[in-house]
Amino acid sequence: MISSQRQHLILSRLRTRGAVRITALSKELGVSAMTIRRDIADLADKGLLKRVHGGAVTTSTLLSEPLFSVKSQMDIGLKDAIAQEAVTYVAPGDVIAIGGGTTAYVFAQHLLESQQSTGITILTNSIPVAELVQALESKDIEVIVTGGVITRS
Template structure:
């Protein structure tokens, strides 16, 4: 094949976080450090994320002040929430640029959004000291966070240490913490721990989680919710 084809394929794989471009070629990336772009992750496991989102919106009441973290599962939750009656009069604090854009695009301005500011990550999240300082000055009823991986018995992890720190800051100002994650995250590994199991009130995942992992997680967290993915997939079809 041509050199141009090779360069194009390498660029595409690098965008997906599957390898790292270097002078003269490419090298493999560690699964501990790689993180696909938001545009890539948003196309993955859509049915699972929709099922999780439908369960999560039940934890929001009209007029609530909530926080929504970065990542595509949190983004799908925001989509479902803004289409529901529970979003009436709510205020959303977020470090997710896509979530903020969702609110801004609403025809009805019944929802207020506060954006943290900060440094932009590959997942289109705003992190770092600026974000953490804004978050620390506020208070929310509930924070909804995604996660890159779930490690038993350690907890919830992110590949980006700055993003992990900002998630921790959001947890510090919330009365309740809810983690939204599909069952595939139990087989992933990441670098930075942002929450132990005993720091999380509810974990919402899908019923594709294997029984052993579900039983161990249920013993470690206050509440484990298994969303029925089949119903959402049928509706999307």
């Protein structure tokens, strides 16, 4: 199990239990206590939990949505399959809206790699999606970001 998966599981346990112990997580995940301590330290640095002697407890930020970077590492295969299927519903020249979620971001990646993206207009509230299109420097894709139109300069 990679660190992002362990960290997701730690956060999940915190949401349901309110606190976790390093020894219990170590046994449950089959990794050393030091590995769990590093995961907890990483999550604490991100403000997602509070470290305490022997484990971790929730913080008020845990009640909100996990970070985009954390969620983007979850269910990668499923997001990829959804994104590939969704691209088939887009035709060149379409105007589409792309939300701010991590699956929507993967969809944008697949769309921009396909021929379907020719001449499309994307309306989005997602800065990562807008930056993805911006990096392409494609003249035939317009991006409208909530609050204004993104410019190439």
